Amino acid sequence: MRINHNISAMNAYRMLTLNNSNVAKSLEKLSSGLRINRAGDDAAGLAISEKMRGQIRGLDMAVKNAQDGISLIQTAEGALNETHAILQRMRELAVQSANDTNTVEDRQQLQKEIDQLAQELGRIGNTTEFNTQKLLNGTFNGIFHIGANQNQNLSVSINDMRGFALGMVSGVTYQLTGTLDKGTNTAQDIKDGTYTVAFNSATNKYELKDVNGTVVATSTDGKTYNGSGNDDSITFSDSVISGTVTISGSGATVTGTATVTNSGLEAGVYTYDTSTKKLKNASGEVVGTSTDDKTFTDLNGNTLFTLGAAVTSNTTFTIGGIDISTQTAANAAITSIDNAIEKVSTERAKLGAYQNRLEHTINNLGTASENLSAAESRIRDTDMAKEMMEFTKNSILAQAAQAMLAQANQVPQGVLQLLR
Template sequence: MIIAHNINALNANNRLKKNMENTSKAMGRLSSGLRIEKASDDSAGLAISEKMRGQIRGLEMASRNIQDGVSLVQTADGGLGEILDPALQRMRELALQASNGTLTDEDRENLQAEFEQMGNLVDNIANNTEFNGIKLLASQQVSSITNNTLSKPALKNIDWSYVNDGNNFTAKDIAYDGTGKYVAIGVSGGVNQIMYSSDAVNWNTSAYNPLPSDVIYGNGVFVATGAFSGHFGTDGGIIYSTDGVNWSNSINTSPPIDLKCFGTTTNSITFDGSKFVATGYSSDEGLWKTLTSTNGVDWSVYSNPDKIDCIAFGGGKYVGQGYGKIYTSTDGINWTCHNSTGAIGYSEDAVLCEGGRHFVVGEANGRILESNDGVNWNTSNVSNDSTKFTSIAYDGNQYLAIGNTGIGGKTVIYNSDDGVNWSLQKELSANGSIGTSKIIWDGKEFVAADKDGFSLGIPEYENASSSSKNDSQPLTISLQVGANCGDTMGITLCDVRTSSIGISAINIKTRDNAEDAISSIDKAMAIVSSHRSRMGAYQNALGHTLNNVESYNLNLTSSESRIRDADMAKEMINVVNGNVLLQATESILSQANQQSQRILQLLKE
């Protein structure tokens, strides 16, 4: 027996401290509900949890941003609805009444007074429909102002990066749904293929291998034409998909026709904000056809006597091209022919509408035809070589045109700030022509088809300065719809003032003027209806995006909870176990401290 050191007491005291510490931790977790209260509890878990919390907070704010975006779109839609009815509808009624030969000029003067008031109502609604100070229906694209003169910021550079998708896939057309889904059609290793991606970088192969020539997105569905292959049999002229992955050719046409009419070259498709319009040639019937659909499944069939095989929609009108002639239409079915464009062919030409301008590209080597109204056309001699341009994209400041210099040549990109004067911006593939190329703007970057992959370009502009105040808002606003930088969605606003929709100068003071007014009002109504349809599409897209964000937030919160939150039942067990051990160690410590008393008792004896 020793007296200098009480080893048993020291050991019991050490155990008592540990038990008290463990019990204290368990009680702290019970009181806070957290498994990780400080970094020492789980350093790696804390780091992961904090990153997740940042994402969760970001998603919560993104949800609020999306709801604000929905409110903005609904406000714009309401204003457009009021402009359509009663304002424009009443103006049309008055014009019809004034065109009646039973009225005198004095009667028409009386009608003119109300007619002018309705026009003022259109401007009043357009100028005063705002959301948080942003003019929604009187929007102008203003980049900078110098001495009260509108100007665009100068392009400094476009940062291009090449993406090899690993499939040796070369795209000939690309479609983007505005919310993060890309679909491209083209050739992979000599095989026709459809690819899809969520970021334009990582691409996946669809299970189908048709031979489509065009793909477009609208009303929640991708539609591809010219999709004729052995896989789909003899009726694969049109296919559709809601996700870009799973495709179907189960469509209905009224009256029924053989969809082999949509071959891989003599067809085209466009979307006007509410419906698809497609054109093609029926080899069996020997006739050209026009098809329209709102859902990509049910199609109405019309004759196409003008043999229009290339169409596009923009600026409130359709523009078509066929056999070297230009046509315009307000409904995509009934067309008006204009003078020859100067194009030398028809089967490989393309009509494009970008940035409020109309273009024809294709067989006219080194040239691009451009127009402000789709009627009067000018030729831009872009290059002095054999470049054949096939696609144009616009980011709000710059037009980019992509083309190739022929077999064994290069794929090139030219840029222009006005759609008229062009300069070489970038040479892509130097390993031979890739045939028909495509370029699009997705709201963040240009996506261009390149040989065996894609080239992505992010434009950089000089900082714009202003020497005077301007109250106009940008034509396109960007909504932050995700938790990270770049998770944005563009909302294009509109200008529906009478001066912008072509009815500011009309009157019904004479019968002839009244008849002209009817035509102008019909065009104005088509423009306003197109904008309203687009607002509806934005609202649907934002609704889907909101559902995705809320689902993502729920799953991420659940994951973060599993890392950071305490298991209350387990901690209760730890507290009970700790209390038992505390009582036991206290008892042992008490007995160990009594050993010295026994030694004293021996000394007394």
Template sequence: VNTRRNLLIQNKRVGKSMEKLSSGLRINRAADDAAGMTIAENLRAQVIGLSRAVANSQDAISLMQTAEGALGEQHNVLQRMRYLAIQSANGTLTSRDRKALQDEVFQLIDELNRIAKTTSFNSINLLNGNVGALVSSDDPNKVSGIIVGNVGSGGTFSVAINAVGLGKLQVQNSQTFVTVTEAGEPLDASANTQLQSISRLQDFGVFAGGKDSVTLTLSSNVDNKIAQVQVFATDTLGELAHKISLAINDPDTTTDLGLASGKSDGAALVSISKVGLAPAGGSVGATSLMVTTPEPGSTVVFGGEPSLLTAFGFNQIQAPVQPVFSLTVIDIGEGKIATKNARVFGGRAGNLIRGVDISFRTTLDISISGSQVDSVGAYNISKIVPNSLPGPDGFVIQVSPRPLSFQIGPNHGNFINTQIGDMTAKSLGIEGLNISDQLLAQESIKPIDTAIDLVSAQRSTLGAVQNRLESTIANLSVANENLSASESQIRDLDFSEEMINFTSAQILNNSGTRFLAQANALSNNVLTLLQ
């Protein structure tokens, strides 16, 4: 019985050794090493997680490279736009030349928007703001938020805007218009005088060669719209004034410049002025066109037929001055962000909401009076007044972050976040870029430089994150190697040691088998004696 018991023990030892040698594992079941199995499984989970985290980081780098490549092409587009703006700012070009340059700018702006809206990785749009933040306003036609950086935790904000400095309107005046009687005497033109009868237009051959019409264009530094006015030889001076006024602001069309859509009824944008040659108060005499740009700080420039521009000879008698606005931003969500106040020139304010610029039109809290006037030299121009509602205009802007989150570790919380801003032309501040005039082309260089800086900042952020991910991959690979070795040390079999155990168990098993046979033989000998 003792021999049989020992033989069974050795049979189990041989079976376990053969199981370990055939699988190559020291722990094949929990009974082999309960504590060791627990430790090994924990290490195995870490190793599997590290392997996946390395793959995640590599995928994240691919995404970053996709976005960075698209931003690099946007840089090329912006550099081309800057080149065209500098070219257009040169005095050797005609208005037709600048019109051709502006046409290319239109195409480049469209290309910027196409890149921003179509660049994607695994169907995730990268440059349209979807992986940065969502910004909404309760009145987007008046106030909007533009993502320019990391918005942090976002929030809901009350924005109060109040005009504290009304600025000045641009006022331009043409040369004086006269006709010549049959007797050769000059006679001041009037609203009913046909353009073909005005001596300046005759002197510069505006309608020479049988032309019955020419084109006058208007553009502004507010937008890149170009409004066209068809000027006929038979138009009266009054009809021309009306056409120019509608080109500046016509609520019934979208082909106008769209300036000051909220202007007061009755405010004259283009008038036929009759003033004396002396300062204000002189006798009524010389006739000219006076054009008022209905947004303070904004500029309207004329282009088109060169002879017509020369005949008009518009001269700026009052330069535009940007209005000053006071903005107050209050966190009405969680209330954790301190109230901020700022004064800004123009219609865009930064550093009041993290990662978001507040954009608004300069006519938000300002209107043009239809009855009150200011005197500029010998001329009376429409007066800028605060809007009819007392106090600031109030709005609500909500910012909701939507960062890209990359799981770069094997455990909960092992992730990094990054944001890619809205890279459309609107967010870059060049949606309305206008180089159709020499002055506007000079002014357009600055917003292009700002856009280049924004794209550079975003590319730098992506590059920094990519470098971090590459360091993360190196660190994860080292951790994966070490943890794999640790798991192997616990779980995997030491073949040399186990062969010794197997050989020992096999020898004892063979020996036990032989002695059990001897024990059985002894029993048979006893039976032989009984026969």
């Protein structure tokens, strides 16, 4: 018998330490609910679990991304619903104006509503936003990230749905000065006064009529008006095809409302300051510039319109809605508005298809996240019933080892019997 080394006690102590460690681990797993609390618990399982967690959280965020995408689409589509309503009203007005029971004055009033509706098309297109991003002015071309990994995305673009893109605006009109040429006559045949410009579809000419409705001059292009039966003629740098022409001071001053091709401006009133070279809209926002007071470009350098001659003073430019001021124009406008309605319908259908697709995407992402969560749980989470069984076993073993350690410590006491 030896007393310097109690091998039985050492063995019992080692087993007690091991069992206490196992009890502590079981308590940690039971209290945290996790089978893997540190890499030492299962190194490979930890790596797999963390990879799955990245996928699960990515899928959950992709669901949110898709939901935000649907919200953006719904915002754009809701605005286009009102665009459709405006176009339907414009078509109604065009059909009404195409009927010759209307007088010139009647059509002028109809044209006023068309002009306001065209301005609203531009306003809707310029102000419809989602999270400060404009949706209907043709600049939105976004990517919705609808997956957990790189390049799992969907590209969405929305076409320009404003009045100009839909063909619902007219040319650029402004007041300009022309010249009266008396030809070989010493007398002025086209007298001073105010004249009305109107298009005659029968002769295919623009006519200059006095207050009595008498035609005093005609033009094929709106730039040069030749007097009826005399040598007088009026020349403008741009086409004067609507509005009025005023002659005063024995022909020294001739003014008219000219129209030039509109290449990008929405309906509304614009002012140009020759000193600053800036073109501003009714809200005072700079929408264009000019270096020569003749050609006007937007802030990206695209040409908006070009005049026949440079303006020499501050000028107001007006852009109305699609022309329904005559029977011929109103009749043609019906087809143009039908085309615009079709464009908006196509765009709304496209957005609706995107929305339906994203709804299916959300369902798929949710299912994938659920299945991955189940797989990750099997790796990372504690089986509470099984672990409780292990805890009970380890707890009993620890108590048994403690009892045996006490017994082992009593063994050396037998040596005293030999020493008596």
